[in-house]
Structure formats: structure tokens, C-alpha cells
Amino acid sequence: MPNPSKISNDDPAAVSGRDHVASGTDAPIVQLQEAVSLIGQFPALAGVNLVVGPGEVVLIRGPNGAGKSTLLRLCSGLASLTSGAGRILGHDISDRAGRRAVRREVGLLGHATSLYDELTVEQNIRFWVGANRSDETMVEPVMHRFGLDGRLRSVRVAGLSAGQRRRTAMAIVVCRRPSLWLLDEPHSGLDEDGRTLVDDLVVQAAQSGATVLIASHEVDRVSELAARTVVIAGGRVHTGEQLGDSTDAS
Amino acid sequence: MTADQIADGSSSGLSVEDRAPGYKAPILSTGSEATRVIGVIALLSTAAMLAFGLLISPPDLFQGDSVRLFYLHVPVAIVALYLAFTITLIGSVIHLVNGSTFWDLLAGAAAEVGVVFLGLTLVTGMLWGRPTWGSYWEWDPRLTSTAVSFVLYLGYLAVRKLDMDPAARSRRAAVLGIVGFANTIIVKYSVSWWRSLHQGSTLKPLDSQIEGLMMFSFALGLVSMLSIFAWLVMHRFRLAWLQHRVDAHRLEAALLERRSEGEAGIAKSGLAPGGA
Amino acid sequence: MLRDARLVAAKDLRIEWSSKVLTAQVLPFGFLVLILFGFGISPERIVQGKDGRSVLEDVSPALFWLAVLFSALLALGRSFAIEADDGNLDALQLAGLEPAGVFLGKTAAVAVELAVLEVVVGSGALLLYGATIRHWLLLIVVLVTTTLALSGAGILYAALGAGLRVRDTLVPLLVLPVLAPVLLGATRATEAALFGAAADGWSWAGFLGAFSLLYLGAGILLFGALLEES
Amino acid sequence: MNYVLAGYTIVFVTLALYSLQMVKRGRDLSRQLPEQERRFLD
Numbered sequence: 054m055p056n057p058s059k060i061s062n063d064d065p066a067a068v069s070g071r072d073h074v075a076s077g078t079d080a081p082i083v084q085l086q087e088a089v090s091l092i093g094q095f096p097a098l099a100g101v102n103l104v105v106g107p108g109e110v111v112l113i114r115g116p117n118g119a120g121k122s123t124l125l126r127l128c129s130g131l132a133s134l135t136s137g138a139g140r141i142l143g144h145d146i147s148d149r150a151g152r153r154a155v156r157r158e159v160g161l162l163g164h165a166t167s168l169y170d171e172l173t174v175e176q177n178i179r180f181w182v183g184a185n186r187s188d189e190t191m192v193e194p195v196m197h198r199f200g201l202d203g204r205l206r207s208v209r210v211a212g213l214s215a216g217q218r219r220r221t222a223m224a225i226v227v228c229r230r231p232s233l234w235l236l237d238e239p240h241s242g243l244d245e246d247g248r249t250l251v252d253d254l255v256v257q258a259a260q261s262g263a264t265v266l267i268a269s270h271e272v273d274r275v276s277e278l279a280a281r282t283v284v285i286a287g288g289r290v291h292t293g294e295q296l297g298d299s300t301d302a303s
Numbered sequence: 304m305t306a307d308q309i310a311d312g313s314s315s316g317l318s319v320e321d322r323a324p325g326y327k328a329p330i331l332s333t334g335s336e337a338t339r340v341i342g343v344i345a346l347l348s349t350a351a352m353l354a355f356g357l358l359i360s361p362p363d364l365f366q367g368d369s370v371r372l373f374y375l376h377v378p379v380a381i382v383a384l385y386l387a388f389t390i391t392l393i394g395s396v397i398h399l400v401n402g403s404t405f406w407d408l409l410a411g412a413a414a415e416v417g418v419v420f421l422g423l424t425l426v427t428g429m430l431w432g433r434p435t436w437g438s439y440w441e442w443d444p445r446l447t448s449t450a451v452s453f454v455l456y457l458g459y460l461a462v463r464k465l466d467m468d469p470a471a472r473s474r475r476a477a478v479l480g481i482v483g484f485a486n487t488i489i490v491k492y493s494v495s496w497w498r499s500l501h502q503g504s505t506l507k508p509l510d511s512q513i514e515g516l517m518m519f520s521f522a523l524g525l526v527s528m529l530s531i532f533a534w535l536v537m538h539r540f541r542l543a544w545l546q547h548r549v550d551a552h553r554l555e556a557a558l559l560e561r562r563s564e565g566e567a568g569i570a571k572s573g574l575a576p577g578g579a
Numbered sequence: 580m581l582r583d584a585r586l587v588a589a590k591d592l593r594i595e596w597s598s599k600v601l602t603a604q605v606l607p608f609g610f611l612v613l614i615l616f617g618f619g620i621s622p623e624r625i626v627q628g629k630d631g632r633s634v635l636e637d638v639s640p641a642l643f644w645l646a647v648l649f650s651a652l653l654a655l656g657r658s659f660a661i662e663a664d665d666g667n668l669d670a671l672q673l674a675g676l677e678p679a680g681v682f683l684g685k686t687a688a689v690a691v692e693l694a695v696l697e698v699v700v701g702s703g704a705l706l707l708y709g710a711t712i713r714h715w716l717l718l719i720v721v722l723v724t725t726t727l728a729l730s731g732a733g734i735l736y737a738a739l740g741a742g743l744r745v746r747d748t749l750v751p752l753l754v755l756p757v758l759a760p761v762l763l764g765a766t767r768a769t770e771a772a773l774f775g776a777a778a779d780g781w782s783w784a785g786f787l788g789a790f791s792l793l794y795l796g797a798g799i800l801l802f803g804a805l806l807e808e809s
Numbered sequence: 810m811n812y813v814l815a816g817y818t819i820v821f822v823t824l825a826l827y828s829l830q831m832v833k834r835g836r837d838l839s840r841q842l843p844e845q846e847r848r849f850l851d
Contacts, residue, residue, distance in 0.1 A: 089558065093467060096554060099561040119565070131669055133470060133807075135554075149807065157675035165666025169590070171598040180590045184583075184674040209597070287565015288558075334832075349821070357817065368810040375820055399804060419827055423820050430816040455756040461749060462739060474804045475739050479753070482735065482797055486757050489790065493760040496786070531824055538831045545838040552842065 080143060082107050082233055082264040083128055087137035090127045097123035099288030100137065105266065110259045112279035113268040120288040121268035122163065125235040128266060130155030142233055160231030162239055166222035170211035174201050174221050177210055178228070187228040199224045199250065215242040220250070227254065234258050234265040240274065252278060338537050345530035352523035360516040369434040374520045376427040378528035383424050384449070386532065387417025388456065388484055395480030398473060407473045408547065410480050411463050412539035416532060418456045425449060444494035452487045459483055469550070580799075583680025584687060591688035594661055601692050605653045609700040612646040613707055632774075639708035640769035644725075644762050646700055647693065651729050651758075652751055654692050655737040658685055659746065668742055668806065678803035682734060686798065689730040697722055710773050717780045718772040724784055725765040728791035732757050735798040738805045761790060 083105035090098040097120045105111055113121050126132040128141055130152035142158050144151040168177045175196070182192055196202040199220045210218065219242055226234075239251045255278045258265050269275045276282065284291045334342075356374040394410025397403055428446060429439040440446065462476045595601055620635060635642075662668045671681060701722075704710070712718055736754045740746035764783045771780025 091468060091554075094469070094550070094554070094557075096558045096561050099558045099565070129673065131672065133468065153675070156673045159673070161669075161673060163666065163669075165669070167665050167667045167670035169594055169661060169667065170664065171594045171661070172590075176593065180586070181670065181674065183586050184671070184676055186675070285565075287563065287567075288561045289565050291565070334835075353817070357813070368813055371813045372816050375816060379820065399801075419823065423823060426819055427816045430812045430819075434812050451756045451759050454752070458749075458753040458756065461752060465743060465745065465749075467743065471807060474807065478801045478804055479739060482757075482794075482801070485793070485797070486760075489760050489793075490756075493763055493786065496782075535824075535828065535831065538828070538835060542831060542835050542838065545835065545842065549838055549841050 079107065081105060081140070082109070082142055083266070084140040085127070085137065086139070088127060088134055088139050089136045090123055090132045091135050092123060092132075096135075097132075097288055098127060101127075101285070101288070101290055103283065103290050105264060107264055108259060108262050109281060110255060110265045110279045111267070112272070112275045112282045113266060113285055114270070114272055114282060115285040115291075119286045121285055122237050123288075124285065125161065125163065125237050125266060125268055128155075128233065129159045129161040129235050131161070158231060159233045159235055160226040160229045161235045161237075162219075162222060162226050163235075163237045166218045168210045168218060168221060171209065173207045173209055174213070174217075175206045177221060178225055181225045182228050185225070185229050187230070191228045191230075195224045195227050199227075200246075216244055216247055219243060220247060223251070223254070232263055234263055236265065236267045236269075238269055239267060240269065240271050248274070334538070338534055341530050341534045341537070345527060345534055348523055348527040348530055352520065352527045355516065355520040355523055360520045367434075369431060370517070371520075372427055372431040374517075374524035376424065376431055377521065378524040379420055379427060380424040380449075381525065382528045382532045383417050383420035384452070384487075386529075387413045387420060387536075388452075388487065390536070391417065391456075391459075391480045392484040395477035398477045399481070402470075404547065407477065408543040409536075409540055411476065412536050412543055414456055414459055414463075414480065416535045416539055418453065418460060419535075420528075420532065421449065421453045421456065425453060444491070447494045448487070448491040451490045455483050455486060580677050580680045580683070583676045584683035587676070587681050587684025588687040588691075591658065591661070591685060592691060595688070595692060600657055601654065601695065605650050605657075605692075606696060606699055608653060609646045609650040609696055610703055612649055613642065613700065613703055616642045616646070617707060633709065635708045636710050639704055639710045640773060641762075641766045642708070643701060643704040644765045644769065646704070647697055648729070648755075648758060648762055650696055650700070651689075651693055651733060652754065654689050654696070655730075655733045655754065656747060656750060658689050658734065659737055659741045663742060663746070672806060678806050679799040681806070682738075682798040682802035683795075686727075686730045686734045686795070689734060690726050693726045693730055694722070697726065712773060713775060714772045714777045714780065717777055717784065718769065720784050721765060721768040721772060721780065721787065724787035724791055725761060725768075728761045728787050728794065729758060731791050731798055732761070732794040735794060735802065735805075738802060741805070761787065764790070 081104045083103060085101050085103045088098055088101040088103075089096055099120070101120070101124060103124075113124065115121055123132055127134065127139070127146070130141065130144075130146060133152070134147045139146040141155045144154045146152050146155060167181075169180070172180070178192055178196065178201075181187075182189060193202070196206065201217075201221060201224060205213070205217060210221065213221070219239075223239075234255070236251075236255070239255075240248045243251065252274070255265055255267065259278075265279075267275050267279060272282075352374065356371050360371070360374075362368050362370065390413035391410045394406040394413065397406040398410065425446075428449070432441060432446075433439050459476060459479045462479055463472065465472050465475075617635060620638075662671065705712070733754055736757055737750050739753055740750040743749065764787045768780040768783035768787065771777055771783070
């Protein structure tokens with residue numbers, strides 16, 4: 054496994070996890086047993102079994118409404134675990150304190166970009182970097198890397214295109230330096246440049262030892278990045294035979 | 304008689320069981336041994352209260368017959384304001400501390416019955432006010448604070464009916480049950496001060512001394528209302544509990560349906576399980 | 580906690596500064612309410628009030644605070660609308676901000692907005708209803724304590740509707756009964772500041788101060804339970 | 810006396826209707842559950 058510190062030290066804008074490999078444990082990052090999660094009264098996840106080891110890059114595929122987004126939300130500590138058991142990054146997510154701890158360590162890039170329309174790109178990034186307690190010195194290089202440091206810097210988010218919004222949201226996630234990346238359709242709405250940026254992001258995150266879950270319909274593209282594919286449908290994982298042998302996948 | 308119907312509902316489901324020993328009749332009501340006893344107490348005390356309150360006790364020297372509303376209005380108010388919402392408060396606190404379903408449901412049950420009693424408090428208060436004060440509504444501190452509490456707990460019930468994650472909904476309701484109680488106290492005191500700043504005397508509901516038969520009628524009214532309240536809260540709680548169980552079953556069914564939908568989806572889309 | 584509060588308050592105020600919803604929409608609304616009250620009270624009753632005052636001047640404190648209260652509902656709704664649009668509540672939780680900090684920050688931002696509103700709408704009320712101020716210090720203390728009480732209790736209750744589609748209808752039902760004592764106290768204290776009897780006014784100001792402290796405390800303790808899984 | 814009678818009538822009729830509705834809802838809900846689960850947290 055490549056040394057994560059090499060990349061992150063040379064280029065502050067590069068993606069990295071927080072010394073995850075250095076801790077040296079092989080304990081799974083994601084560990085779900087018969088996990089059920091509700092959206093309102095609807096069981097979006099109907100008993101998910103999934104184990105993902107440190108440093109793995111996993112593609113999650115499945116038809117629309119299969120529960121991919123909810124799975125990522127569950128892994129982020131946002132959705133609550135109605136029944137079953139789950140540990141993310143070593144925290145028990147059936148417990149509110151555990152979920153709270155998980156939230157600080159993950160980077161979730163969902164459908165929503167969670168940007169304030171009335172603020173400029175830079176104001177948004179600076180607010181979230183402050184709120185996330187991310188490293189302020191990363192802001193400039195990361196904005197440069199995502200092409201947000203020119204004219205776009207002082208444009209209000211309301212005036213951005215969908216792709217530009219996603220770039221901004223990605224920049225914020227990169228600044229968080231998460232140990233677990235949860236990317237929900239990360240390529241959607243992006244131009245070829247942006248899509249390459251996403252791919253690089255995933256590669257670098259993996260090299261630095263972070264774990265990445267990607268929910269995507271772009272199977273061909275993501276299969277190149279992911280070491281393993283998990284198929285999910287009807288709120289369950291449909292690759293039962295692979296469970297358990299995941300820790301040595303990377 | 305209205306009270307007959309009350310007791311009827313609680314006992315009929317079980318009386319079948321008594322008739323045929325050994326045969327387990329399907330239990331279809333939310334009644335039980337305890338509610339049957341309470342139902343009988345409610346029935347008897349209500350009948351006695353009607354007899355004493357409406358017929359046997361004498362009219363008041365000053366208020367005449369309208370004093371008879373006292374035996375009804377004050378017990379209803381005591382049950383609503385002091386008993387029901389205190390249970391809601393306690394249930395809410397315990398639910399927030401340890402997530403107990405029992406206390407959550409009990410808090411909700413007490414609040415709903417409490418709102419009914421509070422509504423009746425307002426109605427009987429207004430009907431009593433017309434002959435004694437000459438108007439249905441006075442901007443009296445008690446009336447005003449009661450009206451505000453009524454709206455507040457209607458809001459509480461509205462929160463309990465929200466279509467959202469049940470756990471989060473229970474927590475939000477619990478917060479409202481706690482802060483709402485505090486607010487009820489604040490409203491009560493603030494409107495008292497407001498009047499006391501303006502006019503020296505508040506309206507005394509009962510000028511003459513209460514004694515003898517009147518006191519007895521009042522006590523009967525209290526017993527009647529307390530037992531009806533207990534009966535209603537127990538049934539309402541059981542309703543909530545049944546609903547909780549039904550929801551759990553619905554979830555099971557929804558889970559199965561969701562899983563089979565998954566199998567079908569996989570087959571149709573031809574998504575083969577991916578390899579590592 | 581205070582760091583998080585400062586961050587959230589600065590963000591909310593910056594959004595307000597750049598969107599101008601307060602100045603362009605809420606302030607005119609407050610004025611409109613003042614004018615509608617004047618319309619609603621029939622002209623022949625306006626001349627004969629208490630102690631040589633017109634009826635309108637007599638009830639001007641109550642009308643002013645009602646106008647503020649209704650405008651405050653808009654400001655509270657806005658405070659959570661900016662978070663609801665694009666999953667920002669989720670992101671606030673992912674950021675690990677302390678719930679108490681978020682509560683205090685949002686409260687502070689709404690308090691600043693309400694303070695501006697009170698000054699502008701209050702000047703309008705003085706002009707339109709023809710009232711004069713006798714006790715300046717009392718009035719200022721009343722404005723400050725009432726603003727804190729309105730925003731603290733308001734944010735706590737507005738959060739009950741956060742992230743719900745029924746937010747706009749639910750929140751007024753929850754908030755108005757809670758703010759009823761504030762309306763009462765603020766009106767009495769303002770009457771005292773305008774028409775004399777300052778001693779009464781000070782005791783009501785004390786009540787408003789205690790109310791705001793109580794709700795700020797409740798918000799700090801309970802806000803976390805409201806935000807989770809919203 | 811009319812007010813008194815009106816008060817008593819409203820209170821007891823309301824409570825009776827509320828109780829009846831409660832019992833009815835209880836039966837409807839009970840039917841949706843398997844028999845052994847029609848118990849409560851006693």
C-alpha cells in the first residue's frame with residue numbers, strides 16, 4: 054500500500070485521509086449486519102449486510118430506488134439504524150453518540166450540495182471549512198484545483214451551473230480530509246474535466262489509505278477505480294458470497 | 304345513560320370469556336380487569352354525582368342553581384391542568400433521558416385526553432360565566448391562560464401526528480411536552496400579574512362557603528372525573544400501544560415486500576452480482 | 580460553543596445582508612400591519628381615548644408588538660428556510676457543530692434582524708399613532724429583553740418544524756402560544772415607558788429578562804434533540 | 810339552570826362519544842394483530 058503522507062505533504066490540495074493507515078488496524082471501516090433504515094415509514098434499507106475494509110474502494114450499483122443513497126446516508130451517521138447492527142469507523146451507529154462521532158469523520162457528497170444560494174463560492178467554502186474545522190490553508194490550493202479561484206470565486210452560488218455547484222461541494226469535502234468517502238453519483242452533471250477530477254480524487258483518496266464508497270450508474274467508469282462491486286436492490290445487498298473476504302481486497 | 308356506554312365498551316369483550324371457562328375468546332377490546340373496575344367506579348360515581356349535584360344538593364345563596372356547575376367544572380379543570388399535563392411532562396422527560404417507548408406513548412395518551420378535558424373546562428367555564436358574570440368570556444387570568452394552554456397542547460398533538468421518522472417525532476414531541484408545561488406555568492402567572500397590576504380584586508368564583516352536601520357533591524365530581532380520566536388514559540395508551548405493534552407489523556410486511564421487489568429488480572435488470 | 584455560535588450567526592447575517600429579505604419584504608410587511616390596524620379601528624372611535632389620548636395611541640404598544648410578532652414569524656421561517664433548501668441541515672450535522680452553538684448563533688442572527696425591525700417599525704408606530712416616549716432607558720431595556728425572548732423561544736420552537744413540509748403552517752401554531760406572555764409583558768412595559776408609571780414597567784422588564792434566560796437555557800439543553808434525523 | 814344542564818350534557822356526551830370512538834378504534838386495531846400480541850405493557 055502506498056505511503057499516504059508522501060502525497061499529502063507535497064501538495065496540500067491533494068486528497069488525503071487523516072493518517073488512517075498509520076493507525077495500522079485492520080478492523081473494518083464499514084460493518085453492517087441486517088441493517089434496516091427508514092425514510093419516514095418506508096424501509097429504504099431492508100436488512101443490509103456489508104463489510105468494507107480499510108482502504109477499499111467499493112462501487113455500489115443497483116436500480117433506481119434500490120437504497121444506494123440511504124446506504125451512504127446510513128454510513129455517514131445521518132440516517133438512523135432502526136434495527137440490525139452497524140459499526141462505522143469503529144463507532145456504533147445504533148447509538149446517537151456513535152453517529153455523532155461518525156459524522157465528523159466522513160465526507161459525504163450527496164445529491165444535495167448544501168450550499169447557501171445567497172453567498173459567493175468563496176464565502177460558502179470558507180463557512181463550511183470553518184464549520185468543519187478543516188485546515189484553512191487548504192482553501193486556496195483546493196479552490197485552484199477545482200477551478201474555482203478565478204471569476205467564479207465571487208459569484209453567488211445561485212448563479213452557478215449544476216456542475217459548478219458540485220465542484221464547490223467537492224472542494225468542501227476535500228478540505229474535510231475524511232477517512233471514509235461516501236460519493237453519491239459523483240459524476241452526474243459534470244463535464245469531462247470534472248469527471249476526471251472525480252476520478253483523480255478517488256484514486257488519491259485510496260492511495261492515502263482512505264476508504265471510498267461510490268454509488269453510481271456509470272459502471273464502466275467506476276469499475277476502473279473500484280476493486281469491488283456491490284449490487285444492491287430492494288434495500289439489500291445481493292453479493293452475499295463476497296461478505297467477509299473484503300479486508301484483503303485492496 | 305351515557306356512562307353505561309362507557310362501561311359497556313370496557314367489559315363486553317371480557318364477559319364472553321367469563322361465560323365459557325377454558326375457551327379463550329378473542330380479545331377484541333382495549334379493556335382489561337383494571338379498566339373494568341375503573342369503569343364501574345366511573346359509572347357509579349358519575350350517577351351519584353349527577354344525583355347529588357343536580358338534585359339533592361341545595362342551590363347556593365348567591366349563585367342559585369349555577370353553583371351546580373362548580374361540581375363539574377372544577378374537577379374537570381383539576382384533571383386537565385394538574386394531572387394530564389403533569390403526566391405528559393414526566394413522560395416526556397423520561398423519554399428524552401432513556402428513550403422509553405412506554406413513557407412516550409403514555410405522554411401522548413395523557414396529552415390527548417388532557418386536551419379533551421381542557422376543552423370541556425373552557426366550555427363549562429364559559430357556561431358558568433354567563434349566569435355569574437353576565438358574559439361568556441371575561442379576560443380573566445385563568446380563562447386566558449387556559450385558552451393559551453389549549454392551543455399549545457393542540458400543537459403538541461399536531462407534532463405527534465407528523466409524518467416523519469417515528470423516533471425523531473417522539474423526541475420533538477417530548478421537547479414540546481417539557482417546554483410547553485413550563486410555558487403553561489409562565490402564561491398562568493403572567494396573566495395573573497397583568498390583572499393584578501390593573502385591578503385589585505380578581506373575580507371570586509364562589510363567595511359563599513362550601514360545606515356539607517355541596518362539598519360532598521364536589522368530592523363525587525372529583526372521583527367521577529378522576530376515574531373517567533384514568534379509564535380514558537388507560538384505553539388511549541393501549542390504543543397507542545396497539546398502533547405501535549401494528550406499525551411494527553406493517554414494517555415487517557414492508558420489509559418483505561421491499562426485499563422481494565429487490566429480487567425482481569435484479570432479475571429484470573440483469574444486474575449480475577459483481578466480482579471482487 | 581461560542582465559536583460555533585459566532586460562525587453560524589455571521590453566516591446567517593451575511594445571507595441576510597446579501598439577500599435583503601428583511602429590508603425588502605419583512606420591514607414593509609411590518610409597516611403594512613401597522614397601517615392595517617389603523618384601518619381596522621374605525622375612525623369615529625379614534626378620537627375618544629383615555630387621559631386625553633386617542634384610542635389608537637392608547638393601544639399603540641399592543642399594536643406595535645403585534646406587528647413585531649407577526650414580522651418575527653417571517654424572520655423565524657426565513658431562518659430555517661435557508662437551511663432547508665439544499666440539505667444544509669444535514670451538512671451542519673456532518674460538520675459536528677455543537678447544537679447549542681447552532682441554536683445561539685441562529686438566535687443571535689434573528690435577534691439582530693428583529694432589533695433593526697423594531698427600530699424602524701417603532702419609529703413608524705410613533706409617527707402613525709402619535710405616541711411619545713417618556714422613559715427612554717426603560718424602553719431600550721424592554722426592546723433588548725423582548726428581542727432576546729422572541730428570538731430565543733422562537734428559534735427553539737421553529738426548529739420543531741425544521742425540515743418538514745408542513746413547516747409554514749405548524750410553526751405559527753407552536754410559536755404564538757409560547758410568545759403570548761412575551762407579547763403581554765412587552766406591551767405592559769411599553770405602555771409604562773410611554774404613558775408613565777415606570778415602576779410597573781421595570782417589573783415587566785424583569786419578567787421578560789427571566790423569560791429570555793429560561794428559553795435560552797432550554798434551547799442550549801434541548802436543541803440537539805430537535806436537530807437529529809430531521 | 811339551563812346553563813347547568815347544557816354544561817352537564819356537553820361534558821358527558823363528549824366524554825361518552827370520545828370513549829365510544831376509543832373503544833371502536835381499539836377493536837379495529839386489535840383485529841389487525843395476531844391474537845397473542847393483543848397484550849399491553851402492564
